Amino acid sequence: MPIFSTLLSALVLSVSATGAAHFTQQPRGRIMPPPALECDRSELTSYDGRVITYRRRRGSTFLRIRTNSDTTEEVTIRHPATDDPSKFYLLNGQPFTKSDWRRIERRRKVLINGMRANVWVCRDNPTIQPVVDWRPDDTGAYPRSR
Numbered sequence: 001m002p003i004f005s006t007l008l009s010a011l012v013l014s015v016s017a018t019g020a021a022h023f024t025q026q027p028r029g030r031i032m033p034p035p036a037l038e039c040d041r042s043e044l045t046s047y048d049g050r051v052i053t054y055r056r057r058r059g060s061t062f063l064r065i066r067t068n069s070d071t072t073e074e075v076t077i078r079h080p081a082t083d084d085p086s087k088f089y090l091l092n093g094q095p096f097t098k099s100d101w102r103r104i105e106r107r108r109k110v111l112i113n114g115m116r117a118n119v120w121v122c123r124d125n126p127t128i129q130p131v132v133d134w135r136p137d138d139t140g141a142y143p144r145s146r
Contacts, residue, residue: 031118034090034131039122047073048118050140054111061085063132065119068140075119075130083109090133104134116140 031046033039052072053064061077079085089096091103106112116138122128 033120037120037131039128043122043124046120051115051117056109058083077130088129088131103136
């Protein structure tokens with residue numbers, strides 16, 4: 001009987017380990033903020049979803065986001081004396097480069113339809129500009145699970 005008990009324990013441990021590995025691959029509940037964003041976590045919010053309005057102009061860029069939580073949020077990024085907000089942009093969590101513009105805009109200042117993003121906003125400190133993490137390959141397949 002001890003051999004049976006040992007085999008049964010090994011089988012249970014094996015199944016438990018397999019189950020644990022499976023769960024670690026599931027989508028997470030919260031999105032991690034960019035490490036460079038200097039905002040107290042209690043003041044930080046994020047809007048993840050589809051960008052429905054995008055206006056990039058000299059001095060500011062305006063975004064309206066239809067979030068995965070079925071809200072509509074608005075964000076303005078200020079970039080005085082330039083029409084280039086890219087220092088406040090990431091692409092899939094990585095620093096935004098000059099060649100990344102073609103991944104998010106179909107032509108200069110015109111966003112690709114259906115573009116998705118995670119936008120980080122420091123609510124009570126307007127001196128800290130929002131950070132936009134563009135997600136061109138995000139299909140929104142699991143919007144409620146993020």
